Amino acid sequence: MTATLNYIKDLNRETLDKANSTHYMKGARKGLSRELVEYISKEKNEPRWMLEHRLKSLEVFLKKPMPSFGPDLSGLDFDDIIYYAKPGEVTNAHSWDQVPEDIKRTFERLGIPEAERKYLAGAGAQYESKNVYHRLKEKWSKVNVIFEDMDTALQLYPELVQQYFMKCVTMHDHKFAALHGAVWSGGTFIYIPAGVNVNQPLQAYFRMNASSMGQFEHTLIIVEKGAQGNYIEGCSAAKYETPSIHAGLVEIFVKEDARFRYSSVENWSRNTYNLNTKRAIVEKNGVMEWIGGNMGSGCTMLYPCSVLRGEGSSADHLGIAFANTNQIQDTGAKVIHVAPNTTSKVVMKSLSKNGGKAVYRGLLNILKGAKGAKSQIKCDALILDDHSVSDTVPDMKIAENDVSIGHEASVGKISEEQLFYAMSRGLCEDEATALIVNGFIEPIVKAMPLEYAVEMNRLIELEMESAGAVG
Amino acid sequence: MIIPRHSTKELILKHDAGVMEIRQEPFSKLRLMYFQNGSTSNENSVELRIILDEGADLNCFFGMLGGMASRLVVETRLEGIGSRVRQRTLYFGNGEQSFIMISNTVLSGRETSAEIESKGILAGSSQARFDGNIHIQQTAKQSKGRLDEHTLLLSPHAKMNAIPGLKIDTNDVKATHAASMTRVDDEQLFYAESRGIEEHEAVRLIAEGFLAGLYKDMPFMENMHQLIQEKIWQL
Known part of the structure; x- marks a missing residue:
């Protein structure tokens, strides 16, 4: 623990912004094409259905318009991005010693090994597009908990992946979900069988290291009936002249009576477009908790979403956003109450400074039939100087009268x-x-x-x- | 229309007011009232743009009761130092009525203040949208903004869309908003029934009480009260 604390003490912006010199495979190239998508799929030796899914997503991506709201994305050049790259030869080294020295240094700077030794049941770290380090304590694999990188999971459990993959957020959702569907690579797969309580957090760290690099990791989490779990992820990227994009996708299925907590700290470098999609579907009496911190990236658009599909299910969203010079943190929470007696609570805090812009963009949608739904939303913003900006855009759509909804916000210095x-x-x-x-x-x-x-x-x-x- | 310097004016608008532009000169006071109480088969739309100079004071009240499809757009710009607005909107929908209310308040002068409040009841299959926005610009140091949106939903077929937005471009200000959407509380009903008041009657009392606070200090309170009573008896 002392080591971790020391690392944190020594941590500065430069540590995280600094790139490592890594040798990339020659196949890495800029731009998006059908050939590239086929190449990724072939390279990963994917089943036929996945290739088809990728190609269909590419078609949808090309057709979909850019988002009609939020920050300006015109600095994003889709032809100038490397959509897929993998460092060195390493894949899935199960022992820390097997991870190459320079990659290890990055992770050490990020405090991964110490954290893992002390606390974590297994840490998967995504360096660029491939998972390089992934381990799960024996204890959990004995009770059939699966914690794998997404590519490996697709090889080992193709049926399970196919059953859930992009069923929560489909390629038709929005342009960046479609882009993700076409070029996704790496990420985390977690499966917690019925009744199993994983009481130690599972952790992953994602880092972009190459210029104009895209990071499209896919996180798929299935929490079966009565099971419980907790997942933490951290994200960072080195700083370069040309902008990078992060369009990850997180899908969580919380089954009956299950409970899941998802925490993330996103600290991408300042010229990253962080256009991330996170969504959970919660079944009867299930509980979903989101905890998020957004400090990095130049422009973030991230609205974790809970779909309360089962009666008595609930969602809890907690978040902090910090917008500094030239940053736009457009974040929020979406909750869709589908079933009766569902409850949700949203607490968001934002800070803006040095001309930064923090936006809370929320959606609360109570559908017809969601009788007895309750929702409390609270967002507070602190503006630290006279030229920083804070916007609050909560949208509340209510189609049922047996509800109780409260919303409060305050902005000030x-x-x-x-x-x-x-x-x-x-x-x-x-x-x-x-x-x-x-x-x-x-x-x-x-x-x-x-x-x-x-x-x-x-x-x-x-x-x-x-x-x-x-x- | 111009409200001259240091003058005080009272203005009552009808649902055929159309588009109106008003400039309030320094230190003028305007009390503006608008009643939308037309037949429930009408469609109507009113748009108001009001600019406030230094020290101007605007107190406005919008009662949205009638009409089939009604639209109200209010755009207030507080440009002068110390200008202030208090804006209240009351809506009451029943049957198939629909209301769209858009309220934009822009504060650019120093020490300005905006209090924007809306309260409404939706019964039957009525629906409403209240899209409120307070924008405090960087020049509006030491200004205050408050935005409140509250709705009482009396029927499972009624629909409400509330968007209480704040855009704050500087830090030396105070801005808050609050919104709620509720139905008639079971406890309140139980209490009323234990006092021998029937459910139907209790709902009317609660509805009346919910709205009363919004208009009780207005000079035309009697008329407003009567109009609301008529709507309540139709429940």
């Missing part, structure tokens, strides 16, 4: 009184500001696993520092 109080106790203004910011985000950070919470606090401190606010 750090209160003078709080500042004065902290300073009267001997803190300088910058320290006092940092203290108040920490207090503001605390309810969400508290819900995170320890080392992520520490990392999140550290990252937020870094963000504050980068503008010279915190001494």
